[in-house]
Amino acid sequence: MTEMFSTLFGQNETQVPPGSSSLGFGPGKPPPPLPQNQVAMPGQMPPQLGDEGPALRKPGAMNEPFYLLRELPVGNELTGNTNLITHYNLEHAYNKFCGKKVKEKLSNFLPELPGMIDCPGTQDGSSLRSLIDKPPVCGNSFSPLTGALLTGFRLHTGPLPEQYRLMHIQPPKKKSKHKHKHHRPQDPLPQETPSDSDPKKKKKKRDDDPDRKKKKKDKKKKKVIKSIYQDPSNSQLTIMYYCGS
Amino acid sequence: MAEKFDNLEEHLEKFIENIRQLGIIVSDFQPSSQAGLNQKLNFMISGLQDIEKCRQQLHEINVPLEVFEYIDQGRNPQLYTKECLERALARNEQVKGKIDTMTKFKSLLISELSKVFPEEMAKYKAIHGEDAPS
Numbered sequence: 001m002t003e004m005f006s007t008l009f010g011q012n013e014t015q016v017p018p019g020s021s022s023l024g025f026g027p028g029k030p031p032p033p034l035p036q037n038q039v040a041m042p043g044q045m046p047p048q049l050g051d052e053g054p055a056l057r058k059p060g061a062m063n064e065p066f067y068l069l070r071e072l073p074v075g076n077e078l079t080g081n082t083n084l085i086t087h088y089n090l091e092h093a094y095n096k097f098c099g100k101k102v103k104e105k106l107s108n109f110l111p112e113l114p115g116m117i118d119c120p121g122t123q124d125g126s127s128l129r130s131l132i133d134k135p136p137v138c139g140n141s142f143s144p145l146t147g148a149l150l151t152g153f154r155l156h157t158g159p160l161p162e163q164y165r166l167m168h169i170q171p172p173k174k175k176s177k178h179k180h181k182h183h184r185p186q187d188p189l190p191q192e193t194p195s196d197s198d199p200k201k202k203k204k205k206r207d208d209d210p211d212r213k214k215k216k217k218d219k220k221k222k223k224v225i226k227s228i229y230q231d232p233s234n235s236q237l238t239i240m241y242y243c244g245s
Numbered sequence: 246m247a248e249k250f251d252n253l254e255e256h257l258e259k260f261i262e263n264i265r266q267l268g269i270i271v272s273d274f275q276p277s278s279q280a281g282l283n284q285k286l287n288f289m290i291s292g293l294q295d296i297e298k299c300r301q302q303l304h305e306i307n308v309p310l311e312v313f314e315y316i317d318q319g320r321n322p323q324l325y326t327k328e329c330l331e332r333a334l335a336r337n338e339q340v341k342g343k344i345d346t347m348t349k350f351k352s353l354l355i356s357e358l359s360k361v362f363p364e365e366m367a368k369y370k371a372i373h374g375e376d377a378p379s
Contacts, residue, residue, distance in 0.1 A: 065365065072373060080340025085333065094334070097327040109321040112258075114265045121317040128313040142293045150283050155274045165272060 253299040260292035 078087070085094050103109075105118045121127030145153075267285040270278050315322045359366040 066369060066372070069369075069372065079344060080337050081344045084337050085330065090330065093326070094330050097323060098330055102323045102327050103321055104324070106316060106319045106321055109323060113261065114268070118319040120319055127317040129317055132310075132313070142290050142297065144287050144290050145283070150286070153282060153286055154279065155271065155282065157274055157276055159273045160271065 249299070249302045253296070253303065256292065256295045256299060260289070260296065263288045263292055 078084075085091060107113070107118050110117065121129070263285060267282070267289065270282050270285060274282075309325070312322050312325050315325045355366065
């Protein structure tokens with residue numbers, strides 16, 4: 001062993017404690033320069049069990065004068081440099097959930113589920129967390145109830161007390177009345193199909209009448225003049241408005 | 246994969262509907278309803294058996310515990326997915342920013358070091374190449 005060691009590192013190297021040289025990085029000083037004939041062939045030494053010195057020293061010797069130089073990371077490694085949502089084909093999910101507003105309540109996600117499901121589960125002990133923390137004590141299988149067991153489910157006649165009727169209470173659903181009103185004027189159908197029974201149509205016809213318009217205007221004028229005399233605090237504004245129109 | 250979920254969903258819907266009907270029977274119980282109640286109770290048990298059978302098909306499905314917290318609070322669990330995606334994208338952008346900054350820093354450092362230590366940097370470039378991967 002010492003013979004092989006000396007052939008590799010020379011006689012002077014044997015004095016160096018093996019532990020410090022085998023690590024490949026010391027207290028900050030670069031390793032002592034190796035003999036010229038040894039630098040070119042460090043790989044010739046057969047690997048020895050328990051002696052990792054040459055294997056670790058190898059890059060240091062090759063990368064002179066950079067004794068702490070390490071291999072750079074491989075370029076094709078998946079990092080945060082790439083858009084990971086695109087990489088994992090999650091654009092559809094991203095657009096679905098982040099593109100539009102997701103409704104806050106659980107009843108919006110499960111609209112068909114009966115009962116008040118928007119209340120916190122901790123209130124009535126129906127939380128899923130409690131199911132995990134304290135799993136119910138029961139057998140492994142479900143067996144149907146026989147005649148004798150069903151006798152335990154004979155109920156009293158009559159309605160349930162108020163506090164147990166939660167099953168029928170549904171969360172209030174928002175009505176979209178305003179939306180309907182908004183869409184009406186855009187709808188071309190009512191204009192194309194005239195009908196005498198439609199009260200809105202009648203109103204429109206009245207508005208179109210020029211005599212009625214004139215009368216209306218006159219009425220308005222009178223009203224404005226009245227307001228000038230009746231309400232002195234607003235007179236200036238009213239006069240301005242009147243003059244402007 | 247979707248078939249498994251459809252199967253479970255179908256059984257769950259049937260189970261919930263049965264429970265709803267059971268609730269209606271119980272809410273105003275009449276003596277004549279006893280036979281119907283017994284039938285519904287056994288339907289409930291068979292429903293639980295069906296759901297139990299679905300469990301075997303869904304062994305590899307992992308559900309994050311945070312989703313349960315959302316459900317327990319009466320919140321839409323899709324909000325969890327939304328927040329996860331938003332957080333992932335934000336972190337992705339942060340990391341990309343860091344990588345870009347470090348890349349710029351590296352090229353700047355190499356150019357500055359090349360001015361001060363031209364020989365050493367020439368050796369460095371000989372080892373790692375001119376445009377080493379960052």
